[in-house]
Amino acid sequence: MIVALAGNPNTGKSTIFNALTGMKQHVGNWPGVTVEKKEGEMEINGTRVKVVDLPGTYSLTAYSLEEIITRNFIIEEKPDIIVDIIDASNLERNLYLLTELLELHSKIIVVLNMFDEAQKKYNIDVDLMSKILGLPVVPAVGIRGKGIDELKEKILRGKFNPKKVEYPEDVEKRIEKIEEKIKKLGLEPARWYAIKVIENDVEVVKKIKDKGARDILHLAEHLRHEIEDIYGDDIESVMTSFRYSFAHGLFHEVAEPINVGGVTITDMLDHVITHKIFGIPIFLAIMYLSFQFVFLVAAPFQDAIDLLFNGKDAAGGHIPGLVDLSYNWMLTFMPDWLSSFINHGMLRGLGAVLTFTPVIMLLFLILSFLEDSGYLARVAFLMDSVMKKMGLEGRGIIPLMLGFGCNVPAVMATRTLKDENERKLSIALNPLIPCGARIQVFAFLSSIFFPSNPALVLWSLLILSMVVVFFLGYIYSKTIFRGKSEPFVLELPPYRMPTMKGISIHMWEKSEGFLRKAGTIIVGAAAIIWIFAALPWGVEYGSPDSYIGMFAQWIAPIGTAFGLTPEAIISLIFGFFAKEVVIDVLYVLFGSKDAILASMTWAQAYSFMLFMLFYTPCVATLAAVYNETKSKKFTLFVILEGFFLAALFSFTFYTIFTLLGVGA
Amino acid sequence: MLLSELKPGEYGIVKKIGGSGAIHRRLLSMGLLPGAIVRVVRISPLGDPIEYEIRGFFISLRKQEATNVEVDKIVPLSLVPGNSEVRVIFIDGGVGFVQNMGAMGIAVGKILKVIKPCCPMQVQTDRGIFTVGRGMAYRVFVR
Numbered sequence: 001m002i003v004a005l006a007g008n009p010n011t012g013k014s015t016i017f018n019a020l021t022g023m024k025q026h027v028g029n030w031p032g033v034t035v036e037k038k039e040g041e042m043e044i045n046g047t048r049v050k051v052v053d054l055p056g057t058y059s060l061t062a063y064s065l066e067e068i069i070t071r072n073f074i075i076e077e078k079p080d081i082i083v084d085i086i087d088a089s090n091l092e093r094n095l096y097l098l099t100e101l102l103e104l105h106s107k108i109i110v111v112l113n114m115f116d117e118a119q120k121k122y123n124i125d126v127d128l129m130s131k132i133l134g135l136p137v138v139p140a141v142g143i144r145g146k147g148i149d150e151l152k153e154k155i156l157r158g159k160f161n162p163k164k165v166e167y168p169e170d171v172e173k174r175i176e177k178i179e180e181k182i183k184k185l186g187l188e189p190a191r192w193y194a195i196k197v198i199e200n201d202v203e204v205v206k207k208i209k210d211k212g213a214r215d216i217l218h219l220a221e222h223l224r225h226e227i228e229d230i231y232g233d234d235i236e237s238v239m240t241s242f243r244y245s246f247a248h249g250l251f252h253e254v255a256e257p258i259n260v261g262g263v264t265i266t267d268m269l270d271h272v273i274t275h276k277i278f279g280i281p282i283f284l285a286i287m288y289l290s291f292q293f294v295f296l297v298a299a300p301f302q303d304a305i306d307l308l309f310n311g312k313d314a315a316g317g318h319i320p321g322l323v324d325l326s327y328n329w330m331l332t333f334m335p336d337w338l339s340s341f342i343n344h345g346m347l348r349g350l351g352a353v354l355t356f357t358p359v360i361m362l363l364f365l366i367l368s369f370l371e372d373s374g375y376l377a378r379v380a381f382l383m384d385s386v387m388k389k390m391g392l393e394g395r396g397i398i399p400l401m402l403g404f405g406c407n408v409p410a411v412m413a414t415r416t417l418k419d420e421n422e423r424k425l426s427i428a429l430n431p432l433i434p435c436g437a438r439i440q441v442f443a444f445l446s447s448i449f450f451p452s453n454p455a456l457v458l459w460s461l462l463i464l465s466m467v468v469v470f471f472l473g474y475i476y477s478k479t480i481f482r483g484k485s486e487p488f489v490l491e492l493p494p495y496r497m498p499t500m501k502g503i504s505i506h507m508w509e510k511s512e513g514f515l516r517k518a519g520t521i522i523v524g525a526a527a528i529i530w531i532f533a534a535l536p537w538g539v540e541y542g543s544p545d546s547y548i549g550m551f552a553q554w555i556a557p558i559g560t561a562f563g564l565t566p567e568a569i570i571s572l573i574f575g576f577f578a579k580e581v582v583i584d585v586l587y588v589l590f591g592s593k594d595a596i597l598a599s600m601t602w603a604q605a606y607s608f609m610l611f612m613l614f615y616t617p618c619v620a621t622l623a624a625v626y627n628e629t630k631s632k633k634f635t636l637f638v639i640l641e642g643f644f645l646a647a648l649f650s651f652t653f654y655t656i657f658t659l660l661g662v663g664a
Numbered sequence: 665m666l667l668s669e670l671k672p673g674e675y676g677i678v679k680k681i682g683g684s685g686a687i688h689r690r691l692l693s694m695g696l697l698p699g700a701i702v703r704v705v706r707i708s709p710l711g712d713p714i715e716y717e718i719r720g721f722f723i724s725l726r727k728q729e730a731t732n733v734e735v736d737k738i739v740p741l742s743l744v745p746g747n748s749e750v751r752v753i754f755i756d757g758g759v760g761f762v763q764n765m766g767a768m769g770i771a772v773g774k775i776l777k778v779i780k781p782c783c784p785m786q787v788q789t790d791r792g793i794f795t796v797g798r799g800m801a802y803r804v805f806v807r
Contacts, residue, residue, distance in 0.1 A: 059693030063686040090721045093695050121720075233698065237681055240692040241699075252758025270706070270715075279709045381724045385710040388726075394713075487687035487729055489694055492715060492722040 001049045002077065003155055006070060006101060007085035008094050009056035010374075010493040012113045014038075015142035016085055017053045018505055020152070027509055030069050036415070044152045052079065058093070060100040062203040064418070074104050075188075081107045081155055088118035088139070089494070091255055095247035098133075099165045103192045107160045108135050111151060115139040117494075122255040129254040134161035143499045167242050170230060174198065174223040181216050182208075198224050199239050266494040270378070279382050286375075287401050290366045294405060295436065298358035305358075309351030323347050337537055341530060344541070349526025352578050353519045356408065356620060359436070361511045363402055363409040368506035370398070372498035376416065380490055390429075390470060391477020392422050393488050399426050400469065403433030407617055410435075411624040412510060424634065425481035427625055429469050431617035431638055432645065434462065437579035442609055444583050448597050449605040457606070461613055468614075468645065514624060521623040529577055542588065548573055562647065563607035563654040565599060572612060579618050607654040615646035667725075667733035668714070670704045675805065676735030677701055677754055683732035695719045696733060701756060701805060742801035746781040750806035757803050768794045770804060 007013045017025070021040025030037045038053035054073060055066035062068055074082065082105050086094040091112075101108055110133065118124060130137040136158040140147025166172065178194035185208070187193045196204040197220045208216055224235050231238045273282060311321030318324075323343050330339035370376045380394030387396045395416050402410035407430055414426040434442070442461055446454035532547040539545040544553060544566065552559075552569040559569050571585040590596045600608065616639045617625070626635045670676050678700045681691050695718055696702070705715040705722060713726045738753050752774050755762050762771075769789030770776065780786040783798040796804075 059689070061689045061693065063689050092719050093721060096693065096695065233680065234688075236689060236692055237698060241697045244695060244697055249758075252761075274706060274708070274715075276709050377724075381708050381713060381715065382710070384708060384724075384726065385712040388712075487690045488713070488724075488726055489687075489690045489729065490713070490724040491694075492724055 001047060001081075001155075002052065002079040003049055003081045003083060004052045004054050004073065004077075004079035005083050005085060006054045006074075006097070007056060008058055008087060008090075008097055010491060011056070011085045011087040011094065012142040013053065013056055013085045015499075015502060016083075016111065016113060016140070016148070016151075017051065018502075019142060019145055019148045021051050027513065035065055035069055042152075044156050047156060049155065052077075057097065059097060060104070062201050065420075066418075068203060071104060074101075079105075081109060081158070083109045083111055083151065083155075085111045085113050088112035088115050088124060089121055091118070091122075091124070092247055092251040095250055096244055099243040099246050102162055102165050103195060104189060106162050107158075108162065109151065109154050109158055110135055110137045111147065112137060112139045113142050113147075115147070116141050120258070122257045125254045125256075129250070132163065132250060132253065134163045136160070143502065165243060165246050167239075171227055171239075171242070174227060177223065178216060178220055181213070181219070185211055185213055185216070187211075195239070198227070199235055200224060264494070266374075269495050270492075273375070273378055274381060283379060283382055291405055294359060294362040294366060298362050301358040302355050305351065305355045309348065309354070323351065337534075340534060341527065344534070345527040345530030346523050348530075349523040349577075350519075352526065353515065353522045353620075356406070356578075357511070357515065359406050360409050360514060361507060363405050364412075364507045364510045365503060367398070367402065367409070367413055368503040368510075369498055371416070372496070372502055372506070374493045374495045377490060377492050381492060384488070390473030391425055391481065392473065393417065393419075394490075396422065396426055399430055400433060403430045403435060404439070405436055407431050407433065407435045407621040408514065408624045409510070411621060411628055412514060414628065421481045424629065425473065425476050427628060427634075428476065428481070428638060428641065429473055431621055431625070431642060432465055432469050432472070432614060434465055434613055435579065435621075437618075438612065440580055441575075441582045441612065445605060445609055448593055449600070449602045457609075461609060464610075464649070465613055514627070521626075522620055525619040526577060529574070533574075542570060542574065542585065544570075561654070562611060562650040563600075563604035563658075564611060564650075565604065567599060568604075568608050572615065575612065575618070576616055577619055579612070582612065603654060603657040607650040607657075610653055611646045611650040613646070614642050614649065616642045665735060665737060666731050667702060667716075667735050668727045668730035670702075670735065670737065672704045672706050675701060675703050675738050675740060677738050677805065678733060678735055680734040681732060682734065683729075687729055687732060691729070691732060694723055699754070701738070701754060702733075702735065736807070738805040738807050740802050741776075741778075741787070741796065741804040741806050742782040742785070742798060744778050744781065744785075744806060746778055749775060749777050751775050752804060753807050754805040755803065756805065761800075761803070765800070765804065767791075768796075770794075770796075776806065 005013055005017055017038060017040065020042050022042070025038055025040035028037050035055055040051045042049050042051060052073070054070045057064070057067045057070050060067050060071045073079070082101060084098050084101055086098070098108070098110065110129070112118065112124065112126065126137050126139055136154040138147050138151045138154055140151065167175065175191065175194050175198065178197060179190050182190040182193045187207070193204055197208060197216065205217060227238060228235055273279060275282070307321065309322045311324055312319045326347060327339050327343040330342060370379070376395060376398065379397060382394065383397040384394030387394050390396070398416060399410045399413040402413050410430050410433070411427055414423045414430070417423045417426055439458070442458050443454065446457040450457045533542040535547055543549050548570055549566070552566040552573070555569060556566045559566065567586065567589045570589065571582045574585045575582040586596050590599060616622070622635055622638070625638050626632070629635065667676060678696055678698050680698060681688060681696060683691070700718060703717040705717050707714050713724045714730060715722055715724050736753070739750070741750070744750055752770060752772050755765055755770070755772060765771065769791030770787070774789065777788040778785060779788055779793065782801055784795050785801055786793060786795055
């Protein structure tokens with residue numbers, strides 16, 4: 001048995017889905033597109049039921065990916081039952097989708113979710129609604145698990161005798177004419193096809209054209225013009241109006257408003273949160289505090305994981321970590337090189353993945369909170385006119401801001417963007433935002449090379465990255481990632497206190513996917529880096545005699561054009577693994593701060609930082625990019641883009657300063 | 665006039681949805697249909713987009729998109745000052761509510777004279793002088 005969940009966005013659909021399936025769910029993508037598909041399983045009295053969560057949509061037109069997926073699923077996969085999750089506190093508009101579903105399927109269960117909230121606005125007569133529709137209607141409060149048992153019961157034993165959405169006589173007459181012809185073509189449901197072909201629905205028209213039934217198209221066009229003439233408006237407005245008046249009528253029949261007017265909490269909050277003057281500062285403050293929270297909470301975990309794996313250099317000597325212990329233990333039964341490969345290569349790589357985890361999970365926690373509470377929609381409202389210039393909608397600011405924390409969750413957060421091209425644009429820009437790890441390295445290097453004003457140097461790099469991101473976004477959006485300029489009609493849902501359970505599930509869904517898929521890539525990359533840093537066997541790890549060192553010396557003549565020393569190049573190669581490692585590598589190679597200071601002029605140091613600002617994102621970020629786009633070409637593009645910008649800025653800077661003869 | 669020309673706090677009744685393709689369809693499916701009432705809630709701090717209330721929920725539209733919607737400016741009866749004459753354009757409610765108002769002579773197309781402003785307000789209709797509560801006056805739109 002297959003049950004499909006449909007409904008508007010922001011109706012608590014995923015809460016109901018979680019309540020039904022528990023942890024037995026699988027998140028993937030719909031075939032061929034990057035729209036998320038969630039499936040799960042449940043058992044009701046011994047009957048196994050597959051639950052499919054359809055994308056949240058307002059209607060079922062052929063104009064957005066989500067809507068096409070939803071209706072095609074219903075037509076092609078023929079689920080046994082559709083559960084339409086309705087936000088009962090916003091009944092009228094939610095009922096509109098039901099009118100469209102009624103034309104597609106006969107077994108629909110209506111769930112009036114957030115019923116408690118709705119009861120503050122109006123009295124809803126559930127039985128009357130069920131009687132009028134001829135469908136089971138279940139009041140529910142998803143976050144408290146209320147109504148779930150009744151829903152399960154109705155899935156097994158509900159009675160369906162659905163009412164048809166009726167159009168006026170002169171329209172019905174014309175629908176019937178087409179319906180007869182559609183039946184002969186064997187398309188089901190015939191009435192739906194008939195209505196859609198009259199409405200000039202591009203997908204349906206194409207399907208009928210493919211069947212070679214041009215006569216139907218001609219007839220439909222003729223009938224369409226007749227209807228437009230009778231009602232004096234375009235066909236889409238006319239037909240949508242009829243369905244809406246069905247929803248409107250039903251709404252007024254079953255719901256009696258309790259009080260009208262009055263100020264809601266959402267309205268009061270929005271008064272401040274989207275305030276003309278305070279709105280944007282509040283947004284910046286929230287982001288700042290979020291980062292503070294993430295790094296404050298994550299730091300001890302990260303330190304602990306690092307200590308566990310890598311041990312610590314203490315006054316009394318090196319305290320061994322898991323890597324050292326396991327290395328020594330394996331030495332007892334395998335050759336040195338193999339033990340070193342397994343432990344210094346792969347196990348250390350696993351450690352690196354795990355140290356990433358707290359930051360990633362916490363950033364996702366924040367993101368889930370912002371999303372579920374309704375604040376994300378306000379951010380979109382606040383920032384839209386800035387982001388529009390970069391070819392993004394307002395929500396596009398979120399992944400960019402998250403990038404300052406870590407590019408990995410940031411790249412994954414681009415999922416909040418609906419348009420495919422906007423997502424690609426946003427992913428291509430994200431690695432250019434310096435993440436926490438890079439900022440840490442910049443802060444360290446600035447304090448060594450520019451002791452009089454390290455903050456200014458750090459700021460110059462941050463500002464440069466923002467300017468580059470903005471201009472590149474502007475250029476990309478006009479050229480390679482030109483969006484279809486989808487209409488940006490954004491719902492501003494009422495604020496809701498997210499439940500701990502809800503955001504934990506969201507956080508876990510997002511983090512788990514990354515850890516499983518990207519984890520393997522990172523461990524693999526760590527192993528490869530080990531090979532080049534430790535061979536030929538016998539050299540000191542990562543020293544100029546290793547393959548990495550040899551490569552660095554070989555490429556050094558090119559490096560001089562950018563002011564990069566061989567040691568700097570080695571550190572950059574290791575930085576590909578994780579950017580914060582750059583400092584460690586410099587320490588290992590030079591031994592002390594003074595030696596690092598002596599190894600480069602300040603112009604070289606700044607050029608080095610410019611290079612590091614943009615050159616290839618780290619392996620974890622690349623894994624996320626690949627994971628999100630499933631395109632090797634795109635991932636390669638991101639790498640090349642980074643190297644191009646790195647070379648451009650560091651070369652220009654270094655050349656100008658050597659020509660001027662300063663900083664030598 | 666165009667929806668984008670209304671100011672925060674003002675109301676409009678939709679006359680026609682223009683545009684084509686995706687934007688046309690999207691506006692319709694959000695319930696922006698001829699006859700629907702729209703209120704301008706607020707403008708984004710940076711001037712665009714604009715938040716609107718429609719059918720009890722809130723959406724944000726870019727100015728560019730709002731120019732696709734043609735509206736007539738209307739006022740809820742509750743905001744009409746004393747001593748003015750107005751014409752009823754729309755009554756927002758079910759059959760019962762419309763009938764109740766009709767019994768007082770408040771129906772679409774009729775002229776009312778506001779004697780005392782809200783609330784409660786007194787209006788003179790062709791059936792006499794009636795007192796109209798705040799809740800009711802909110803749902804009668806006039807011009």
